[in-house]
Amino acid sequence: MYKEIEIKSITKLQIILLLSLGPTHGYKLIKEIERIQGRKPSQAHIYPFIEDLINKGYLRIKERGSRNQKVYELTEEGKEAVNLILSRFRNILEYVLNNKVNSCINCGCKIYEGGYRAEINGKEMFFCCEHCYNSFRVSHLKER
Ligand SMILES: [Zn+2]
Known part of the structure; x- marks a missing residue:
């Protein structure tokens, strides 16, 4: 069953977008968001969201590297949920970009x-x- 992922911030959308590209280290996720936003994102915005995705069964820890660095990976359910979110955003973007429907x-x-x-x-x-x-x-x- 689909459990709603609430995307109320651009940071959450960026996390979803980056996770959709493939497994990633938590710190790489933060580095990439920092690069996109031009400032260091608050970890308080990132890890609770990641925990939420794990609790909902959308994300799992693929492996733990040295110094307990975790690699996160979307589950099959997670990929489906993310695709749903992305198609919603894509539809809205297309609508706005085309400025007509x-x-x-x-x-x-x-x-x-x-x-x-x-x-x-x-x-x-x-x-x-x-x-x-x-x-x-x-x-x-x-x-x-
Ligand atoms: Zn019709």
Whole structure:
């Protein structure tokens, strides 16, 4: 079962992004976030989040190196959860970057990705799915 990962800070998002790239040392994680942010991140923001991910079964300690340096690795459930988060962010980013989004002509829902394009009477129209396309076509043809 999916347990929600709360991403309320950019640091948490960066941790998720870095973990999604593969197993990593805790200190490398902090170094990388420091490089991205241009300042040392508070460890109080990082280790409780890592503990939370471990408790939820999304992260595990792959190995302990010298001086008890831990290597963290996402579990299969963790990869799924992270992919879900990343796709949410990707959808929002695409939405903002494109500054426009198509709506399904049939049901009106926003089409953030994929969708179904069809040409009706020489006009290109967008639908969320083939099902909506078909029902739109049926009612459209009835009216004529
Ligand atoms: Zn639709």
